[in-house]
Amino acid sequence: MALQAGRIALLSVFLATAWAPVAAAAPPESDARHAPAPAPSSAPHPEPTNLDEGKTPAQFFSSSCAVCHQSGQGLAKGRSAGTLASFLRQHYTTSTAQANTLAG
Template sequence: MSPAKIGCGLLVAIVLAALSGAAIGAQNLDQGKPAQKLFAEGCVSCHRSPRGLAKGRFQLTLYLFLQKHYSSGSSSAWALASYLESVDSGKRLATKPGAKSASRTSLRPPAPVPRQ
């Protein structure tokens, strides 16, 4: 082999090694965030509410769609898919221990409205 071909091959190997090193140092900024926060940060600009977004869809297909188009990783895509399904099915996602959940009675006014 000629020295020019060896030098070119060495240059290509160095460039590939440098590019793969940058990819290794990348991190998932969405990892560990709750699904409600992921929705608030990424989806609210186009969708006012999570209601109806998972209606009529299987959780797996929703997960694959979110992973391919909108999320930065598989864990955040699964969290979003689970959240959207729980909103449409009426189920609540498990919250952290000690966190207060909003009940329907807390949405009512504190006293009856006086009649005129």
Template structure:
């Protein structure tokens, strides 16, 4: 009982530090992804476009959280933003399907092109 009371002054002395560090963590709270990007990323990345590179949102989120943003909320907002402005990156998917169709073409004899409709 006595020891608990003895700790009180220390806790009271620590309170401003605890409160101020909590406030520092919340500096970016409530900012939109676009705002976060303009504030903390645009200095090095001129445009947000093309940064996501078709990555999954979770991959992006983990990357951002690990490398850049201190809070999960900012990382989440930023990854959504980067995805929303990303150029449609269907290139890898398109390439693999193209390869598959060319494989099919090799396996079968060549076919004439489709007849033009409406003739």
């Protein structure tokens, strides 16, 4: 029994010394993980702006659509003006009025 108690004591000392560097390297429990999230900023957020505002339909097409499409004719092929306007509004423009103008 004394031999077993000695082994347990020796094992305890070994584990304590072996784990000491690991425990020292571990980040301490800090309040940072449990700190409340910062309050939202009370500064006013700027309103979103329409970067294409003031552009003619041709200018808008050349800056936004011409990268992928050679002309507006391909977009309109087989579509009514209303269907085209809906498509343009969903995929390209920021307003219904702009989509209707492009759909022409």
